[in-house]
Structures are given as C-alpha cells and as structure tokens.
Amino acid sequence: MKRIATIVFMLALVAPSLVAAAPSKKAKPAVAPIPLEEPAEIAPPNDLFEPINRVTFAVNDGIDLIIVNPLVALWNGLMPSFVRTGVGNFFNNLDDVYVGVNHLLQGNGSRAGVDFERVAVNSTVGIGGLIDVGAKMGLQKVDGDFGQTLGVWGLPTGPYVILPLIGPSTVRESAGRSVRVMTDPRTYLDAVPSYSLMGLEYLQTRADAKANEGLIAASSLDRYVFIRNLYLQKRSLMVKSGQTQH
Amino acid sequence: MMSLVERAARIGALLGVLLSAVISTSVYADAPAPDELVRKLAAEMTSAVRSDPELQNPGSLKISDFVQKNIVPRFDFERITQIAMGRNWAKANSAEQKQIVTEFSKLLTRTYSNAISTLKDLDVEVKSTRVMTPNADVTVKTQMIGRPQPVSIDYSLINGPAGWKVYDVTVEGISLVAAYRDEFAGLVSQSGTSGLIDALKKKNGG
Numbered sequence: 142m143k144r145i146a147t148i149v150f151m152l153a154l155v156a157p158s159l160v161a162a163a164p165s166k167k168a169k170p171a172v173a174p175i176p177l178e179e180p181a182e183i184a185p186p187n188d189l190f191e192p193i194n195r196v197t198f199a200v201n202d203g204i205d206l207i208i209v210n211p212l213v214a215l216w217n218g219l220m221p222s223f224v225r226t227g228v229g230n231f232f233n234n235l236d237d238v239y240v241g242v243n244h245l246l247q248g249n250g251s252r253a254g255v256d257f258e259r260v261a262v263n264s265t266v267g268i269g270g271l272i273d274v275g276a277k278m279g280l281q282k283v284d285g286d287f288g289q290t291l292g293v294w295g296l297p298t299g300p301y302v303i304l305p306l307i308g309p310s311t312v313r314e315s316a317g318r319s320v321r322v323m324t325d326p327r328t329y330l331d332a333v334p335s336y337s338l339m340g341l342e343y344l345q346t347r348a349d350a351k352a353n354e355g356l357i358a359a360s361s362l363d364r365y366v367f368i369r370n371l372y373l374q375k376r377s378l379m380v381k382s383g384q385t386q387h
Numbered sequence: 388m389m390s391l392v393e394r395a396a397r398i399g400a401l402l403g404v405l406l407s408a409v410i411s412t413s414v415y416a417d418a419p420a421p422d423e424l425v426r427k428l429a430a431e432m433t434s435a436v437r438s439d440p441e442l443q444n445p446g447s448l449k450i451s452d453f454v455q456k457n458i459v460p461r462f463d464f465e466r467i468t469q470i471a472m473g474r475n476w477a478k479a480n481s482a483e484q485k486q487i488v489t490e491f492s493k494l495l496t497r498t499y500s501n502a503i504s505t506l507k508d509l510d511v512e513v514k515s516t517r518v519m520t521p522n523a524d525v526t527v528k529t530q531m532i533g534r535p536q537p538v539s540i541d542y543s544l545i546n547g548p549a550g551w552k553v554y555d556v557t558v559e560g561i562s563l564v565a566a567y568r569d570e571f572a573g574l575v576s577q578s579g580t581s582g583l584i585d586a587l588k589k590k591n592g593g
Contacts, residue, residue: 186569226535273535281536360498362570362586370569371561378560 186373189300197303198365204306213348227271229349232342233282234263234270239321240285247285247293247383255280284379288317292380301369306343309372421544421551422516425527428461429511436506445501454500463545463552464492470555471567472575479580487580490587491567497591509533511540522546526557 188194217225241256259275259282267274276282291313292298299312310318322328327338361367419427435457436442441449468488469476479487510532517526523546531538543555555564574583 185572276535356498360494362567362590363573366570366573367566370566374561374565375559382560 186369187298187300188369190302194301194303195365197305198308201303201306201308209344209347210351212344213351216344216348225345225348228341228345230263230267230273231270232345233273234260234267237263237282239287240283243285243287243290246287246290247386249383249386252283252285252386256283256285285383286314286317287320288314288376289379289383291317292376293383298373298376301373309368311373311376314376421525421542421546422513422527424544424551425511425529425542426513429513429529432457432503433506433510436503443504443507445504450500450503451497454496454503458500458503459492459496460549461551461553462492462495463547463554464488464495466545466552466554467491467495467564470564471571473568473572475572475575475580475583478575483580483584486584487587490584490591493591494587514539 220228237256237260241253241260244250244253244256259280262275262278262280263270263273266272273282288311296313298314302310302312302315304310304315304318307318327335329335330338357367357371358364435453439449441447442453444450465488468484468491471491472479472487476484512530512532514528514530517528519525525544527542527544529540529542531540539559541557542553543557544551545554555562557563571583574586578585
C-alpha cells in the first residue's frame with residue numbers, strides 16, 4: 142500500500158502541469174443536473190474458479206482468525222512501533238531491488254533509476270534499509286512487480302485466483318509471484334533463516350493492514366466480491382500506469 | 388511483498404478516510420468553485436475534529452451527528468447509487484430506487500463515518516482540478532498527508548440545483564463507487580432488485 146501510495150504521489154507531482162487551469166472563483170450552478178450517460182454494460186470479472194476461490198477465501202479467513210490474528214496481536218503488542226516501521230522498511234528496501242528491475246523490464250528507466258537510488262541510499266545511510274531515508278529526500282517508494290511487467294507486455298490477467306494464505310491474485314499475478322519467489326535469494330538460504338525472514342515479512346505486512354480489514358467487512362455486502370473488485374481495479378491501474386509512464 | 392488481501396484491505400480503509408475529507412459547509416450561499424469548496428471543507432472539518440475530543444473518538448454519537456449534518460448533504464447519494472447499479476438502475480421501479488438509495492446511503496454513512504476521527508493527525512491538500520464538463524462535472528485531486536506516505540484522494544463533483552455534490556471518491560486510483568458495482572450486479576442477477584434491497588437492509592441491521 143505504501144508503494145501504491147507513492148505511485149500516485151509521483152503521478153500527482155506531475156499532474157499539475159498536465160491539468161488545465163482549475164476553475165476559479167465562483168461557478169454558476171448548472172441549469173439542470175447533468176443526466177448520467179447510458180451506463181455501459183460492465184463486463185463481469187473473469188472468475189472462472191469462483192467456487193474454489195470462495196472455499197480458499199473461507200479457509201484463509203479461518204487461518205487468519207486462528208493463527209494470523211493472534212500472531213499479529215502479539216507482534217504489535219511486543220514490538221514498539223519504531224521496530225515495526227524498521228522491519229517494514231527493511232523488507233521494502235529488498236523489494237525496491239525487484240521494483241527497479243521490473244521498471245527496467247517495463248522500459249521505464251527513469252523510474253528504475255529512482256528505485257535503485259532508493260536502494261543505494263537506504264542500504265547505506267538508512268542502515269541496511271531500516272530507515273527510509275530515500276522518502277525523506279523525496280524519493281518515494283512505488284509499487285512494481287513481475288505480474289505488472291507481464292501486464293505491461295500485453296499479457297491479460299487470466300482468471301482471478303485466491304491463493305492460500307496470500308489471498309487475491311490472478312493467473313498472471315501468480316506467475317509473476319512465482320518468478321519473484323524463485324529469484325529471491327532468501328529462497329536459497331537454509332530453511333530456518335529462509336522461513337524466518339519470509340514469515341517475518343508476512344507478519345509485518347499483515348500487521349500493517351489488519352486495522353483496516355474490519356472496514357471492508359463492515360461496508361461490503363459480499364466481501365469476496367468487494368475485495369475482488371478492489372484488487373482487480375488496483376492491478377489494472379498498475380498496468381495502465383506502467384504502460385503510460387514511458 | 389505485501390499480501391494482496393492486505394492491499395485490498397488498506398484500500399478499503401483509505402476509503403474510510405476519504406469520506407472524512409469532504410465535508411459540507413453550513414453556508415453555501417454563493418456556491419464556490421469545487422476546488423475551493425473541497426479546500427474550505429477540509430479545513431473546517433480538520434479544525435472541528437482537532438478542537439473536539441469527542442469527534443476523535445470513533446463510535447461516538449457526536450460523530451454520526453456531525454457527519455449527518457455536515458457531510459451527508461455534500462454527497463449525491465442518488466447518483467452514487469445509480470452508478471453503482473449501472474444498467475440495473477433503470478430496471479428497478481421508482482419505489483425500489485428510492486429504497487436502494489436510502490439503504491445504500493445509510494450503509495456508506497454508517498461504515499465510513501468514524502474515519503473522520505483520523506483527521507486529528509492528517510491534513511488534506513488540494514493538488515489540482517480536472518474539468519470534465521465546465522461548471523458541471525469536475526474531479527478535485529487531493530492528497531492526505533501526515534502518514535509516512537501521502538495518500539491520493541480524488542473527489543468527483545457534480546453541479547446541480549443544490550450546488551456541488553460528490554458522486555465518487557477515488558482513493559489511490561480506486562473508485563469507491565465502482566467497488567460496489569460487482570456486488571450490486573451479482574445480487575441483482577441472483578435474487579433480483581428485491582434481493583439487493585434485502586441484502587442492504589440486512590447489512591444495516593434492519
């Protein structure tokens with residue numbers, strides 16, 4: 142999410158120059174409200190595996206309730222917030238390497254430059270990534286991954302998928318994710334450090350988001366569909382911004 | 388790598404923050420330009436929350452009062468519902484339409500109201516305005532600052548007899564109203580317009 146925030150932040154920086162002069166002073170009320178244009182038929186999302194997905198979704202919920210939530214509570218309770226921020230920053234710094242590579246693969250060299258500059262600054266001055274010095278210098282973190290790269294290259298998402306433990310994905314994003322895992326040096330560490338590092342990252346990202354999950358539950362009629370929609374909107378936005386940024 | 392559910396969840400939370408940022412003015416005698424309106428409302432709202440500890444307390448009655456009085460009138464819930472329903476809107480009769488608008492606005496208001504308490508530590512900055520139709524349809528782009536990363540929130544406003552009203556809020560590029568489309572379409576295709584109304588009522592505890 143931080144990464145998402147940053148993408149948009151970057152876009153927002155550029156936006157004022159692109160945007161026509163804002164209407165100023167007083168605007169006269171329109172004579173009549175503008176009628177809505179004929180709503181387009183919205184293509185239903187590609188959810189070929191919906192029956193299986195819903196089962197996995199429910200299982201993930203169960204695992205959350207029994208295992209993840211207590212762990213997150215413990216983690217939040219034991220660790221002061223600066224430690225949690227540091228851990229989050231540490232993993233973000235590792236991720237920036239991948240983000241940079243993906244921006245290169247997407248042909249977005251200037252953004253990749255910022256990503257690698259962040260890694261350089263944060264790994265050194267930022268004490269191995271624990272402090273996000275880059276952000277303080279105006280180098281904001283953005284999102285980027287191989288699933289997005291595949292999308293920028295023109296590969297469609299394929300059907301929506303709920304991955305065990307991880308949650309929403311698509312066939313394309315899952316392919317991207319497995320490439321990421323295979324190329325992650327942590328995968329090739331011994332089992333204990335490897336799983337510890339991955340577990341810690343998982344816990345930290347879950348902890349980051351926990352507070353907000355209640356709102357989705359409260360505001361949705363069918364949480365499965367609501368989350369699917371948010372996820373697919375987000376992914377399509379990422380691919381579009383990847384395609385237009387170079 | 389952040390889990391994908393997390394992303395969805397966080398986006399949801401941001402949707403919460405967003406409702407907080409657009410606020411009604413008690414006085415809008417001479418309708419200001421939409422960007423001015425958003426700026427002014429954000430400032431009023433922020434100072435109200437900061438000066439009143441009860442507005443910083445999620446779940447307090449005062450928050451729901453405040454939202455009813457100051458925020459709700461600034462939203463065009465009929466248009467919001469229309470967009471969320473898409474083609475199914477025209478298929479519903481006017482009594483059903485009215486019911487859906489009522490229940491949906493109740494749902495949105497109830498679930499996102501508490502987010503105003505977060506304005507205690509956040510500021511809203513108006514960045515720019517995109518004009519879709521001059522004097523009638525604009526998007527005011529804002530940023531929420533005060534967290535480690537700024538959050539972009541865009542308000543789509545439409546000008547009508549009662550002045551500018553918000554009909555969509557887009558957080559980090561994700562549209563709140565569009566988020567409901569699939570849900571609404573799914574419910575209508577499964578159990579008709581009445582099924583959607585029942586689901587909304589049930590969610591609202593009625």
